[in-house]
Amino acid sequence: MPGEPLIYGRGLVKQFGTVRAVDSIDFAVERGEAFGFLGPNGAGKSSTMRMIACVSPRTSGDLSVLGLDPDRDGARIRGRIGVVPQEDSLDLELTVRENLYVYGRYFDLPRSELRPRIEQLLRFAQLTERGDDRVEPLSGGMKRRLTIARSLINEPELLLLDEPTTGLDPQARHALWDRLYRLKSQGVTLVLTTHYMDEAEQLCDRLVVMDRGTVAAEGSPQGLIGRYCTREVVELRFGPGESERHADKVADIPERIEVLPDRLLLYTDQGDATVEAVQRRALAPVSVLVRRATLEDVFLRLTGRQLVD
Amino acid sequence: MATPPALRATQYFLLAYRRTWRASIMSTFVSPLLYLLAMGVGLGSFVNKGGGAASLGHMGYLQFVAPGLAAANAATAAAGESTFPVMGGIKWTRTYFAMLATPLRVVDVLAGHLTWIGARVAMAVAPYLIVMAAFGVTPSPEAAAVLPAGILVGMAFSTPLVAFAATQDNDGSFSLVFRLGMIPLFLFSGVFFPVSVLPVGLRVIAYATPLWHGVELCRLLTLGRLGAASAAVHAGYLVALAVVGAVIASRTYTRRLRT
Amino acid sequence: MSGERATLALRVVPPAVLGFGRGRRLIERNLLVARRTWWVPLSGIAEPVFYLLSIGIGIGKLVTSIPGPHHSLIPYAPYVAPALLASSAMNGAVYECTFNVYFKLKYAKIYDAVLATPMGAADVARGEVVYAMLRGTAYAAIFVVMMAALGDIRSAWAVFALPAAVMIGLAFSAVGMAATTYMRGWTDFDMVQLALLPMFLFSTTFYPLSTYPRWLQVVVELTPLYHGVSLTRSLTLGYVGVGDVGHAAYLVAMGAVGLAVASRRIRTLLLR
Ligand SMILES: Nc1ncnc2c1ncn2[C@@H]1O[C@H](COP(=O)(O)OP(=O)(O)O)[C@@H](O)[C@H]1O
Numbered sequence: 150m151p152g153e154p155l156i157y158g159r160g161l162v163k164q165f166g167t168v169r170a171v172d173s174i175d176f177a178v179e180r181g182e183a184f185g186f187l188g189p190n191g192a193g194k195s196s197t198m199r200m201i202a203c204v205s206p207r208t209s210g211d212l213s214v215l216g217l218d219p220d221r222d223g224a225r226i227r228g229r230i231g232v233v234p235q236e237d238s239l240d241l242e243l244t245v246r247e248n249l250y251v252y253g254r255y256f257d258l259p260r261s262e263l264r265p266r267i268e269q270l271l272r273f274a275q276l277t278e279r280g281d282d283r284v285e286p287l288s289g290g291m292k293r294r295l296t297i298a299r300s301l302i303n304e305p306e307l308l309l310l311d312e313p314t315t316g317l318d319p320q321a322r323h324a325l326w327d328r329l330y331r332l333k334s335q336g337v338t339l340v341l342t343t344h345y346m347d348e349a350e351q352l353c354d355r356l357v358v359m360d361r362g363t364v365a366a367e368g369s370p371q372g373l374i375g376r377y378c379t380r381e382v383v384e385l386r387f388g389p390g391e392s393e394r395h396a397d398k399v400a401d402i403p404e405r406i407e408v409l410p411d412r413l414l415l416y417t418d419q420g421d422a423t424v425e426a427v428q429r430r431a432l433a434p435v436s437v438l439v440r441r442a443t444l445e446d447v448f449l450r451l452t453g454r455q456l457v458d
Numbered sequence: 459m460a461t462p463p464a465l466r467a468t469q470y471f472l473l474a475y476r477r478t479w480r481a482s483i484m485s486t487f488v489s490p491l492l493y494l495l496a497m498g499v500g501l502g503s504f505v506n507k508g509g510g511a512a513s514l515g516h517m518g519y520l521q522f523v524a525p526g527l528a529a530a531n532a533a534t535a536a537a538g539e540s541t542f543p544v545m546g547g548i549k550w551t552r553t554y555f556a557m558l559a560t561p562l563r564v565v566d567v568l569a570g571h572l573t574w575i576g577a578r579v580a581m582a583v584a585p586y587l588i589v590m591a592a593f594g595v596t597p598s599p600e601a602a603a604v605l606p607a608g609i610l611v612g613m614a615f616s617t618p619l620v621a622f623a624a625t626q627d628n629d630g631s632f633s634l635v636f637r638l639g640m641i642p643l644f645l646f647s648g649v650f651f652p653v654s655v656l657p658v659g660l661r662v663i664a665y666a667t668p669l670w671h672g673v674e675l676c677r678l679l680t681l682g683r684l685g686a687a688s689a690a691v692h693a694g695y696l697v698a699l700a701v702v703g704a705v706i707a708s709r710t711y712t713r714r715l716r717t
Numbered sequence: 718m719s720g721e722r723a724t725l726a727l728r729v730v731p732p733a734v735l736g737f738g739r740g741r742r743l744i745e746r747n748l749l750v751a752r753r754t755w756w757v758p759l760s761g762i763a764e765p766v767f768y769l770l771s772i773g774i775g776i777g778k779l780v781t782s783i784p785g786p787h788h789s790l791i792p793y794a795p796y797v798a799p800a801l802l803a804s805s806a807m808n809g810a811v812y813e814c815t816f817n818v819y820f821k822l823k824y825a826k827i828y829d830a831v832l833a834t835p836m837g838a839a840d841v842a843r844g845e846v847v848y849a850m851l852r853g854t855a856y857a858a859i860f861v862v863m864m865a866a867l868g869d870i871r872s873a874w875a876v877f878a879l880p881a882a883v884m885i886g887l888a889f890s891a892v893g894m895a896a897t898t899y900m901r902g903w904t905d906f907d908m909v910q911l912a913l914l915p916m917f918l919f920s921t922t923f924y925p926l927s928t929y930p931r932w933l934q935v936v937v938e939l940t941p942l943y944h945g946v947s948l949t950r951s952l953t954l955g956y957v958g959v960g961d962v963g964h965a966a967y968l969v970a971m972g973a974v975g976l977a978v979a980s981r982r983i984r985t986l987l988l989r
């Protein structure tokens with residue numbers, strides 16, 4: 150059905166005992182876009198992803214994936230999506246190539262179809278040379294690329310990635326982002342979670358900001374920044390615990406001020422002018438930095454807390 | 459007074475055991491009792507009626523099998539304690555290396571572990587003595603010497619096995635030690651039947667195994683029939699094996715732990 | 718492709734046994750892993766074979782004959798051999814479905830990946846149970862050949878000893894798998910030993926039920942291995958009767974219940 154979202158959640162709830170991990174969220178993912186769930190640890194991102202992946206029954210609310218109901222058609226949905234879980238779940242007793250083969254067989258794919266696809270995915274994941282090696286000794290970045298390659302074995306129209314780059318070094322992260330761009334350009338719909346604002350800004354067309362099981366805001370990265378922040382931020386760094394003391398002295402200069410233990414964040418549309426105004430007050434901060442506002446600032450504005458602490 | 463170095467290593471194993479002793483109740487206490495009941499009493503009722511009585515020299519089957527099982531249990535307990543925990547000390551928990559980071563030397567670590575294994579073997583043999591006394595199959599007062607004899611059997615298995623375990627990269631070979639080593643020994647070394655009924659080729663092999671000497675030693679002790687000559691042969695064989703094993707173990711430990 | 722050789726075994730096994738959907742994909746995976754360390758599971762057959770030899774050339778010399786089914790008197794080795802066959806099928810199945818499944822469930826997280834695909838919890842349970850049955854059956858097959866070579870088979874009914882071993886494997890692997898889903902740590906596996914060893918020693922493996930007092934006979938008659946031993950013994954000694962249908966039914970029912978519990982437990986553990 151044209152126009153119907155690929156994934157659609159309304160009033161979606163996940164309860165674990167007394168913990169309400171997901172507390173009535175609404176969202177919709179359109180075909181072909183890259184959609185993100187941005188939020189700190191414990192926000193309920195993985196719980197949401199697991200419900201979408203049909204490996205966790207919802208407590209209440211509506212959820213439809215590819216126009217189907219996960220409660221009724223879990224196996225059919227899983228057959229058409231790819232999943233990269235937060236923790237790699239590779240089969241350490243098998244080689245790289247065998248991992249792809251066995252996983253493809255779980256989808257009931259015939260051997261003849263798998264053979265060329267495995268070679269193609271090994272090239273995609275830059276693992277052709279390691280094809281016959283055991284998985285165990287591979288680096289974290291290689292394992293993550295293999296997990297992504299594995300998730301593509303059934304040529305899914307929708308790919309779910311739970312914290313795809315957490316724990317990787319910067320180089321490995323960029324290599325992985327590059328692979329994800331390529332998938333998106335091939336028309337695969339990407340849904341990912343992250344607690345890195347740069348990852349969300351780089352990869353997502355649209356995202357929701359999650360906090361404590363709820364959706365705090367929704368929009369494109371630039372749209373969210375425009376809606377909740379000024380264009381620029383002046384960061385004044387002080388010695389530990391000193392920032393609070395200086396806050397009052399500059400509070401009247403910017404549009405808005407945030408006080409962190411070691412820093413003051415001054416939200417303004419004219420960074421340089423604000424810096425000059427601050428310097429006239431003779432506060433002597435350890436350092437002064439002007440930067441563009443980011444999703445981190447949006448999150449701080451929405452929740453009063455930092456994404457990564 | 460300061461604790462000797464080796465005993466400081468032993469203390470570690472004792473502490474670890476206090477956390478896991480429940481798990482070993484099954485192997486050291488319950489299963490011996492079950493074997494004794496099933497074989498000694500249950501199967502015994504048919505042996506005593508059938509052709510067995512003559513080949514056993516007219517002793518009851520329970521009388522025959524109980525000291526054999528005591529010796530076999532000593533060997534099995536020693537083998538269990540001398541394989542996986544050694545790999546643990548080297549690779550999994552790396553306890554050996556933690557010990558060596560203190561003033562303890564490699565020989566102290568080895569001696570300390572062997573002392574602990576000896577204590578575990580004693581725990582595996584003692585229940586048999588109690589059960590044998592309860593069943594009234596310990597006619598001679600020398601039967602009490604089954605305890606030290608059992609410990610000797612245990613050490614004769616333990617020292618060569620720790621020497622071997624220290625050369626291994628993983629525990630893969632240990633299941634083969636049990637399946638292809640300990641089990642055939644258990645079944646063919648005179649525990650359940652006198653080796654005299656075996657074909658001559660197998661009989662010679664049985665006489666060469668340490669478990670047969672251990673079984674004979676324990677059996678003769680419970681019957682009060684251990685002469686000086688057989689004591690010298692059986693105990694001498696086991697002592698020699700334990701000593702040679704210990705010498706080799708001190709080499710393989712040194713090679714493995716001094717990196 | 719390396720998987721092809723491993724799956725050859727799957728094609729020669731009767732499809733009737735494996736006609737259970739996607740579970741067989743997990744068997745394919747297990748065979749692929751087993752290919753590398755085949756000697757580990759294979760060496761498991763050594764234990765019952767050593768017992769068989771020890772009975773034949775040793776203990777059998779002490780016990781001249783023993784009361785068999787229908788008031789017959791049987792030489793000792795042919796009496797014990799079918800019981801060892803039953804317990805080797807039990808052991809092969811139980812070890813696979815307890816230790817190995819626990820490792821895959823709690824450490825290797827194999828099923829987390831499996832359940833992200835169209836496979837479901839019931840496929841996991843069925844796949845593992847049938848794989849364990851295959852292992853138990855392989856042990857039994859080697860053992861039957863040994864029995865025949867040693868002259869411990871006394872009836873043509875013995876051709877059904879292998880299917881009987883399959884039923885024993887089913888019963889024990891299904892219940893073993895269900896029990897494994899309740900294990901909280903490796904120390905709980907002592908309970909497995911605590912269940913297996915008394916069954917091995919007392920389920921009329923080494924001597925008949927009449928040895929026990931009546932109350933103990935009732936306890937023994939309730940244990941699954943007793944039914945497995947009785948069934949295989951009837952078959953290899955050639956004293957088949959209606960009672961054997963009951964033994965078979967007991968084993969199949971136990972397998973069905975175990976499978977149902979195992980599927981439900983996998984679902985609650987992994988699909989939270
Ligand atoms: N299986 C579970 N059982 C109990 N509580 C859970 C379970 N999974 C997640 N939670 C709880 O739900 C909340 C959200 O967790 P999660 O969805 O993993 O968040 P995120 O992925 O955003 O870090 C946390 O408080 C977490 O402890």
Ligand SMILES: [Mg+2]
Pocket residue numbers: 191194195196235311312
């Ligand atoms: Mg998460």
